[in-house]
Amino acid sequence: MTQNSNIRTKPDKHRYTFEGFGSEKHPNFLLRGAGDLNNWPLRVYEGTHEGYQALRKALQMAPGDVIGEVKASGLRGRGGAGFLTGLKWSFLPQDTPDKKYTRYLAANADEGEPGTFKDRAILEYNPHQLIEGMIIAAWAMQCRKGFIYFRGEFKWLIDKLDAAIKEARDAGYLGQNILGSGLDFDLDTYRGAGAYVCGEETALLNSLEGRRGEPRQKPPFPAVKGAYGQPTNVNNVETLANVPVIMRIGASAYASIGVKNNSGTRLFGISGHVKNPGLFELPMGTPLRYLVETIGGGTLSGLPVKAIIPGGASAPILTPDNLDTPMDFDSLHSAGSEGGSGGVIVMDESTCMVQAALRAMRFFAHESCGQCTPCREGCHWAEMILSRIEYGQGRRGDLELLESLVSRIMGHTLCPLGDAACWPLESIIKKFRREFEAHIEQGKCPAHSESVLVSA
Amino acid sequence: MTNPHPPNANERSLAPGQRLASTKKTAMSESAVAEIRLLASRYPDKLAATLPALYIAQSDMGFVSLSAMQEVARALDVPPNHVYGVATFYTMFRKSPVGRFHVEVCTNICCALRGGVKIFERLRERLGVRPGEVSPDGMWSLAEVECLGSCGTGPCLQVNYDVYDELLDDAGLDAVIEACKSGRVAEWGSPALRG
Numbered sequence: 001m002t003q004n005s006n007i008r009t010k011p012d013k014h015r016y017t018f019e020g021f022g023s024e025k026h027p028n029f030l031l032r033g034a035g036d037l038n039n040w041p042l043r044v045y046e047g048t049h050e051g052y053q054a055l056r057k058a059l060q061m062a063p064g065d066v067i068g069e070v071k072a073s074g075l076r077g078r079g080g081a082g083f084l085t086g087l088k089w090s091f092l093p094q095d096t097p098d099k100k101y102t103r104y105l106a107a108n109a110d111e112g113e114p115g116t117f118k119d120r121a122i123l124e125y126n127p128h129q130l131i132e133g134m135i136i137a138a139w140a141m142q143c144r145k146g147f148i149y150f151r152g153e154f155k156w157l158i159d160k161l162d163a164a165i166k167e168a169r170d171a172g173y174l175g176q177n178i179l180g181s182g183l184d185f186d187l188d189t190y191r192g193a194g195a196y197v198c199g200e201e202t203a204l205l206n207s208l209e210g211r212r213g214e215p216r217q218k219p220p221f222p223a224v225k226g227a228y229g230q231p232t233n234v235n236n237v238e239t240l241a242n243v244p245v246i247m248r249i250g251a252s253a254y255a256s257i258g259v260k261n262n263s264g265t266r267l268f269g270i271s272g273h274v275k276n277p278g279l280f281e282l283p284m285g286t287p288l289r290y291l292v293e294t295i296g297g298g299t300l301s302g303l304p305v306k307a308i309i310p311g312g313a314s315a316p317i318l319t320p321d322n323l324d325t326p327m328d329f330d331s332l333h334s335a336g337s338e339g340g341s342g343g344v345i346v347m348d349e350s351t352c353m354v355q356a357a358l359r360a361m362r363f364f365a366h367e368s369c370g371q372c373t374p375c376r377e378g379c380h381w382a383e384m385i386l387s388r389i390e391y392g393q394g395r396r397g398d399l400e401l402l403e404s405l406v407s408r409i410m411g412h413t414l415c416p417l418g419d420a421a422c423w424p425l426e427s428i429i430k431k432f433r434r435e436f437e438a439h440i441e442q443g444k445c446p447a448h449s450e451s452v453l454v455s456a
Numbered sequence: 457m458t459n460p461h462p463p464n465a466n467e468r469s470l471a472p473g474q475r476l477a478s479t480k481k482t483a484m485s486e487s488a489v490a491e492i493r494l495l496a497s498r499y500p501d502k503l504a505a506t507l508p509a510l511y512i513a514q515s516d517m518g519f520v521s522l523s524a525m526q527e528v529a530r531a532l533d534v535p536p537n538h539v540y541g542v543a544t545f546y547t548m549f550r551k552s553p554v555g556r557f558h559v560e561v562c563t564n565i566c567c568a569l570r571g572g573v574k575i576f577e578r579l580r581e582r583l584g585v586r587p588g589e590v591s592p593d594g595m596w597s598l599a600e601v602e603c604l605g606s607c608g609t610g611p612c613l614q615v616n617y618d619v620y621d622e623l624l625d626d627a628g629l630d631a632v633i634e635a636c637k638s639g640r641v642a643e644w645g646s647p648a649l650r651g
Contacts, residue, residue, distance in 0.1 A: 013621065014621075111605050115566050116607065188498070190507075194548035210504040271608050272566055273570075279608055351569070359568055363565070363603075452574075455576055
């Protein structure tokens with residue numbers, strides 16, 4: 001409960017629109033009004049963005065039919081794994097005559113993946129779309145209470161969401177007997193405190209309970225035993241913001257956007273060495289080349305692209321050979337990478353890949369929660385080995401040592417953080433091995449006299 | 457193995473053998489205690505109020521000292537060990553004193569590709585303070601942090617949770633420093649930053 005609201009008044013310099021945005025080819029569902037700081041209040045959402053119409057429609061339907069509609073839309077979780085949202089919703093246990101459950105709903109706004117800045121835009125410009133999505137989800141799963149778990153750095157967004165939740169409550173969209181449907185549901189915000197691992201759903205639940213954000217052993221899955229020991233569903237902010245869209249335009253219309261098994265639009269954040277970085281909403285399956293060259297405008301320096309990370313820092317790296325890969329979960333997976341959280345990081349020819357690997361590994365070593373030994377120890381050793389390679393003290397056999405670390409971390413941890421640390425490392429060594437060998441042979445970084453990506 | 461480039465321990469939770477910074481301020485204000493007690497009733501379980509309570513204690517006592525952790529445990533009536541564990545797990549609970557303007561610079565890969573490291577080095581010179589330290593006048597402290605979620609407009613930094621995500625260069629840095637000096641940025645621990 002904040003007495004002092006710090007709602008942002010400073011314009012945001014991110015780019016959100018591009019030529020053709022908002023047309024039938026590039027529909028605008030999630031970034032409506034993005035860039036306009038006065039877009040967030042309820043009156044704007046109801047007045048110009050058909051706000052809460054989808055909720056009224058959903059409340060006319062049976063909860064099971066809402067889940068059916070989301071299933072039919074083919075919506076896949078936008079947090080990284082790409083799991084079918086409707087299917088995930090159906091995992092929550094239903095009340096039986098002799099057992100009643102208190103079901104919870106949690107929105108994951110712990111956006112910490114380097115390269116990803118999509119949830120932030122939804123929260124900044126369309127908070128009511130998330131709230132509406134959460135109420136629809138609560139109706140579908142018959143949840144009693146919802147939490148929005150924020151990363152601690154997003155202080156100003158928490159204040160905004162608190163204000164938006166209050167507006168929704170005053171308008172009767174939250175509270176007892178919502179719009180006469182008999183649904184009792186309320187929302188609360190919760191502020192994390194700077195731990196990347198809390199983006200993992202069970203770590204998020206631990207943090208939400210006021211504990212250390214350490215991932216839990218699964219099973220039991222959160223759908224069975226989640227927050228406070230009750231059945232809980234955790235969805236990404238972008239996933240939940242898609243729900244009102246599905247209810248409004250209908251599952252079949254939604255499913256017709258994008259490509260097979262990857263329906264709808266997705267927010268792609270383009271960052272790194274591109275001329276026009278920004279956040280852009282594009283149908284799933286848009287080729288990577290279109291993002292990097294047409295929308296991103298190619299590299300800032302004019303040098304050729306050297307490497308692209310297509311799904312946030314934990315996705316395996318791609319080379320320009322993969323530029324024609326469609327940006328959907330399945331195609332990226334077959335290209336050897338992951339769709340992840342949709343953050344596209346572009347590096348030009350001047351980038352030293354050892355530095356890039358070292359910087360990424362330092363991040364994962366820093367963020368490892370320390371619960372599983374392979375990740376806790378492995379990431380730190382990988383960081384130290386990469387560090388000595390970059391600073392000219394690499395030894396013969398270091399690359400093999402790193403590869404042996406990868407195979408010992410991957411798949412041996414409770415949560416995907418260990419895997420997330422290994423994917424970029426493994427792929428960078430595989431695709432840019434020559435560069436690593438040159439560092440070891442020459443005893444220095446051939447590209448730079450000083451480190452540009454890693455601070456001393 | 458000799459590590460030519462040991463990782464910077466400043467942003468870490470407590471390293472093995474590292475001691476918590478001591479502080480003269482050992483008690484939390486009455487109003488902060490009352491605020492924490494009120495918080496506890498807001499959640500299904502009072503344990504859940506640990507994180508928000510630590511934010512209040514941090515704001516009230518300047519940083520999360522051992523006393524602050526004990527005060528939180530007392531106010532919430534939860535085991536002190538639970539609070540120690542939580543407070544040392546999360547990086548945003550500062551375990552050492554910070555300046556009136558705590559500057560956090562993102563040097564993660566996206567910002568680094570656009571000069572985040574240079575901005576960090578530059579700030580270190582401009583403010584005359586090393587990471588983890590407070591400048592002698594108590595004005596500045598500096599830290600290198602992981603992704604702040606402004607990858608498309610990086611390099612970016614935060615001063616007391618106020619985000620500057622505007623493709624910072626040297627001129628932009630001057631503007632940020634000037635804004636702090638002229639009092640346009642809320643100071644560390646001010647009520648506007650609480651909670």
